[in-house]
Amino acid sequence: MTRASLILLAAGGSLALLAGAFVFQALGYAPCAMCLWQRWPHAAAIAIGVLALALRGPALPLLGALAALTTAGIGIYHTGVERDWWEGPTSCTGSGLGGLAGGDLLATDGPRLVMCDQVSWELLTLSMPSWNALFSLALVCVWLLAARRA
Template sequence: MSRFPRQPFPAFTAVFLLVACLAALASALYAQYGLGMRPCVLCVAERFPFAVAALLAALALGTARMVATRRALMWLAAVTLGLNALIAFYHVGVEQFWWESAVCAASAPPQTVADQTFDLADAMSRPIEDAPCDQPAWSFHGMTMASLNIAYSSLLALLVVLSLRRRR
């Protein structure tokens, strides 16, 4: 018998996960519609696990008296975020030319500096399928949004797992 009594799963973890997932979705939508960055197919695919994890966290909040159900929902959210880290890793591999994408188009030949003009209306009118997966829309010292997503999703999944393990 454990010397620590079994504690009910705290709602804080579910609230934290819900807010973190919604923040990730909001930042992706702001980058797309506010900053005019065109997402590729893999960028859009990386959004779905955040939506699923947010839904699972919201459902966990709704199951206040069912501790086992709340824990199961949070475990599923952690697995979903782990899968998102794997999708993001695949995306980084495509961006770094480690492998070719099975779901995205390859990039067009490079343009000259004189040809590179940005028109927000033109960027928003093109379908998502036109955005190549091997050219990141944003990069800072080699860090792309997909590589940041690996760290973010992994960290969220780890925090949820640690919270669930601590409450055993």
């Protein structure tokens, strides 16, 4: 494959993952904070892909690989939080509610908080963050191949 084809594949992969996240959201699977964190590197990878098609050299594909690696890392961290392998941020897990009584929680009129430590959807025992991590690691490889062809 040519450098341009690899860049299109990598940026298109991020576009597909980002579009899939928005489709799940439209279907009623509200994203948690960590899900939203995983989207930003994909958006960056798409922009990097557009620039990398116009500019030569390995720098932009390497930056694309870093973006894909970042979202994969967040996905792995998020998977660990969902599986209780480690603690997640108190801002989006149940661990930050210790000082509240049940009545306090029921009295809130705010939007429903989506917890990061709850799996909302699985396929073949893997949650959305797990799938994002796997596909994003594959995209890292595609970006690195594009960098080698620069």
